[in-house]
Amino acid sequence: MYETLASVDWARLQFAVTALYHFLFVPLTLGLSFIVAIMETLYVRSGDEKWKRITRFWMTLFAINFAIGVATGIIMEFEFGTNWSNYSWFVGDIFGAPLAVEGILAFFMESTFFAVMFFGWDKVGKGFHLLSTWLVAVGSNLSALWILVANGWMQYPTGMAFNPDLFRYEMASFWDVVLSPVAVAKFLHTTGAGYVTSALFVMGISAWFLLKKRDVVLAKRSMVVAASFGLIVSLYVVLSGDESAHQVAQKQPAKLAAMEGIYEGEKRAGIVGFGLLRPDKQIGDKTSPFYLDITIPYALSLLGYHDINAFVPGIDDLVYGNAEKGIRPAQERLDSGKIAVGALADYKAARKSGDAATATAALDTFNAHVGDFGYGYLEKPEQIIPPVTPLFYSFHMMAGLGFWFLLLFTVTLYLLMVNDITRHTLWLRAALLSWPLGFVASELGWVVAEVGRQPWAVQDMLPVHIAMTDISGSSVMITVFAFAAIFTLLLIAEVRIMLKQIKIGIEGGH
């Protein structure tokens, strides 16, 4: 028997645990590599040995994170084969290509220059060493590009065609997949978040040195680089976040409605700056979704559609339809999807019996309804809406943290410029306590992206319960705990080694 709910939930939990742990290592690799490259550039340009010691200290922390985090993503690729084999077959032709490119870039470009970066001090010229450091940073970020292209395609599938004989989607245009606006926005925003996380990490540890009055000059210099880099990339994250939200509004309106807790669509819609959701709110019940909310008027229409008068559809519009705005009821798409599924079955039977005329007619019917194909596997219209509560709070906490980081970088840079930051111990403590928040914000962003795509593995095409292998929930459950234990041990190892290295200090030698 096909175990749907229990096993699919365990498989999702397993993937979520693996991805969330993996994503603790990734943002630091993405951003710290650039921060180290900037520091080394300052060393090469100035010839000041202090910058060399600073570079080597942060490069050591980068190496610890890289060594502990490397290959943790491979487990997710195993899971595609074991738990998500239907998905792998259905869309593997498209999804596999970016992952393969990522593998080649990650293992060849990064690892080649990584060796020069660590073994090459005093063995290669300063210029070549600096080039290697920059190429490690670029290589790490290019690896992320391909992963995010693959994920962007799951949010907005494009550049493919369905092969009814093989029951799979095949790539029709590589460039449509790579240059999809969702993939580009996702790449810019996710890597930007990694840069912010890394800037907070460097700033937080530098603040600790300043509070302890250790390596003061070197810590201050590190903080200047981190705060300047952090301020620039925070602004960049705000802009790329705006583009991401714009793409969500166009391509995934159910996700946007859930992120903002909008049930009834409206023109000139506002953004909820702060809101407390009513847990008893049901789709279509016409009660307010909030106990209380503070809304910024017109902002959602403006940011989502770049038009202050734009109509933003709510959950009720998307489920029950809104004829005036041209939104089809979800039930209509479910019915259309079932026609597509039936036509595919007829096509298969006609091909088997050699009835070419029936096969052609069935294929025509299928093609007429292929846009709703995935909806044929849903049972009720309300299923098209992702879970509102986790999405709403994750999104708002992520955005709130983003603005706190912007303030933190701005004020820290100001205090550094007037050269009295060591007297502001309260602010240094705030910087120290804020470094884990970058990781929290990155993880929340990932939750928004992935939970917001539910119930789909591939938006509008493949629901998660169809994407899963026919496998028992109990066997997946055991590995969930095993993976969680392994990742927790790795994380403990990373934190312990890093703390030991930080305590040695910037001047301590590496």
Next chain:
Amino acid sequence: MPFWIKRVRQPEMFSRVWRFYRDGFAQMRLGRTLWKIVALKLAIIFVVIKLLLLPSPPDEANQQQQLQNVLLKQQ
């Protein structure tokens, strides 16, 4: 060959690369611990997880058949 590329004899180039890596590995301090962790982690991922914990994925023919069954039966 462009003027800015220094001609290096092949045997010399290989021995320089060999010495580069040999000396680099020999001089590692923290790196030794990190390499031990990487080796242990890869052993866990590829032996314990891949071979013992995760069942083998279905082969291509079975994958197609399985998906076909799911797609056509779940309407």
